[in-house]
Amino acid sequence: MTELSPESDGEFESVLAYLKESRGFDFTGYKRSSLMRRVRRRMAQTGVASYGEYIDQLQVNAEEFAALFNTILINVTGFFRDSDAWDHLREDVLPAILAERGPEEPIRVWSAGCAGGQEAYSLAMLFADAIGPEAFRQRVKIYATDVDEEALAQARQAAYTPADVEGLSERQLEQYFELQGSRYCFRKDLRRSVIFGRNDLVQDAPISRIDLLVCRNTLMYFNAETQTKILERFHFALTPRGVLFLGKAEMLLSHTRIFEPLDLKRRVFRKALHSPVGYHHFVSPPLPQRRAHDDSGWQELRESAFSASPVPQIVVTEGEVTALINQQAEAAFGLSERDVGRPLRDLDVSYRPVALRVHVEQARLERRSLRIKDVEWRRGGETVWYEVHVNPLLSDDKRMLGVSVVFHDVSWARQLRADLEHANRQLESAYEELQSTNEELETTNEELQSTVEELETTNEELQSTNEELETMNEELQSTNDELQTINDAMRERSLELDEVNEFLESVLTSIPGGLVVIDREMRIKAWNRGAEDLWGVRRDEAEGTHLLNLDIGLPVTDLRPVVREALADLDYRAQIVLDAVNRRGRATKIRLQCGALHAPNGTSQGALLVMEEVPDA
Structure with a gap:
């Protein structure tokens, strides 16, 4: 290929812009040198x-996108890749993580850039070894994400070739895999704890409350600015004592303010508690600057306060991606921590109990708070009424960060208002009763009179309906009699047809010699008993067969012209003697009489053939 000039850099940026516009892949944060080399x-x-020509190629060939993405997103991975680092994770890091948590406390793990899934399943084996398979199923959730849908599809299958599992021990293969055909499949009961999904580290919201985040040899593909952005998201995703495990080709020397090295050689880091990146960095404007000694525990305090808020609350990003869901929202609307990072449009709460996306978009565009009153929601057999507050989240420089949606339960206020209205109506009714007892008695009398009239009217209507039913019953009876008459006629006709058929069968049986009736295509329509005796072919075998295809002892050459002449000429009559072989295999002479079969309308509908043996002289 011809070397491209530096002037073509602008055209290369147009390729990246087209990929982002048409497929939603944003590669602008990747290192230009390696990205351009792969394209x-x-x-x-x-x-x-x-x-420019390549953009045209992408426009006319949709399959080219998959080939290009496979070239750009090089998914190189394996089970326990760089064994020394994984040994350190097994012997030192995991015991520390487990020691800091209770025996039944859940553990959340994120494998970012999981490729074909080997890294996620390596983590599953590590935790299953540490706490046992049963506790693993109960406590551990491993979220494995990638931008490559093809790689995710392969990972979900959890099936690997012998070459893929070469680095695993016999014990690991026996304990965690099942051989199905020629492929090793990860255990299904443990597979359920590994959740695969698409996540773009640059654009999508991070998964929250992560205890161990593994992102190995992925950051090296991004430029420094994008790496900083991703690492800040990782910092937000981790719990206060969360651990970050990177690849050997990646360093965090420029990010020591947010991560502390646990083992620099093996690229294991812990989230720094007193770092400037916190919860507000992603979803809300920053709080006023505070003194250093007041910062301790702020992030954990914010996260705990949001999660424990007594009202359901959801926070979405500027791009309408679900960033935060508190415990009340999860319980009220059937959400879970898995929904964090998903587009708002994919959640049921986006359209029930209220069309939420319209109001979120309005709050984002108009940059003002909205209030939605009298929102009804049925939950567990009871009706709850909400007043929904939709508030835009702006930074100090008025930059849109996202939108907060808060559901205030106003059922008690609505019930109180209904109770007050009911009590007021009762007071008014009591007052009116005291002031107008006579009027009420007259009204009651009128109502009784009206009821009597209504009952009389109803009785008349019932009488009319009864008469209509009687008339309908008579009509149905008449119709039934007619049907019975038709049925009797049909039965008589059927008996007549049976008699005719029996008569025709008697005629065919009584005719001496063999009688054959054929249609205009020379297919046999009737074959009597004489023909059966003469040629040894049963009636059910002969009928429907072409006359000249029937394997009997008649000479076809002599028979064909006679039959065709009878089919062509209504007045044709012929009698010939043919040399033949009878059913016993003896040579004999057959006298054949052939004539046209006349239809009632005067046309020919076939031919009649009468055959009999000529006795020896």
């Missing part, structure tokens, strides 16, 4: 010379 490699494979 050029794919262009060389397709024989395209310029970036």
Whole structure:
């Protein structure tokens, strides 16, 4: 391929812009040198010379996107890759994580950039070894994400070739895999604890409350600015004592303010508690600057306060991606921590109990708070009424960060208002009763009179309906009699047809010699008993068969012209003597009489053939 000039950098940016616009992949944060090298490699494979031509290729060939993404997103992984680092994770890091948590406390793990799933299943084996398979199923959730849908599809299958599992021991293969055909499949009961999903580290919201975050040899593909952005998201995702495990080609020397090294050689870091990145960095404007000694525990305090808020609350990003869900929202609307990071449009709460997306969009565009009153929600057999507050979240420089949605339960206020209205109506009714007892008695009398009249009217209507039913019953009886008459006629006709058929069968049986009736295509329509005796072919075998295809002792050459002449000429009559072989295999002479079969309308509908043996002289 011809070397591209520096002037083509602008065209390369247009390729990235087209990928983002048409497929939603944002590669602008990747290192330009390696990204451009991989795109050029794919262009060389397709024989395209310029970036403009390659955009045209992408527009006309949708399959080219998959080939390009496979070239860009190089998914190189394996089970327990870099064994020394994984040994350190097994012997030192995991025991420390487990020691800091109770024996039944859940553990959340995130494998970012999981590729074909080997890293996620390596983590599953590590935790199952540490706490046992039963406790693993009860306590551990491993979230494995990637931007490559093809790699995620492979990971979900959890099936690997012998070459893929070469690095695993016999014990690991026996304990955690089942051999199905030629592939090793990860255990289904443990597989349920590994959740795969698409997540773009640059654009999508991070998964929250993570105890161990594994992102190995993924950051090295991004430029420094994008790495900083991703690491700040990782910092937000981790719990206060969460651990970050990177690949050997990645360092955090420029991010020591938010991560502390536990083992720099093996790239194991712990989240720094007193770092400037916190909960507000992603979802709300920053709080006023405070003194250093007041910062301790702020992030954990914010997260705990939000989660324990007594009212359901959901926070979405500027791009309408679900960033936070508190415990009350999870309980009220059937949400869970898995919904964090999903687009708002994919959640049921986006359209019930209220069309939420419209109001979120309005609050975002108009940058003002909205209030939605009298929102009804049925939950567990009871009705709850909410007043929904939709508030835009702005930074100090008025930049839109996201939108907060708060559901205030106003059922008690609505019930109180209803009770007050009911009590007021009762007081008014009592006052009116005291002032107008006579009027009420007259009204009651009128109502009774009206009721009597209504009952009389109803009785008349019932009488009319009864008469209509009687008339309908008579009509049905008449119809039934007619049907009975038709049925009797049909039965008589059927008996007549049976008699005719029996008569015709008697005629065919009584005719001496063999009688054969054929249609205009020379297919046999009737074959009497004489024909059966003469040729040894049963009636059910002969009928429906072409006359000239029937394997009997008649000479076809002599028979064909006679039959065709009878089919063509209504007045044709012929009698010939043919040399034949009878059913016993003896040579004999057959006298054949052939004539046309006349239809009632005067046309020919076939031919009649009468055959009999000529006795020896």
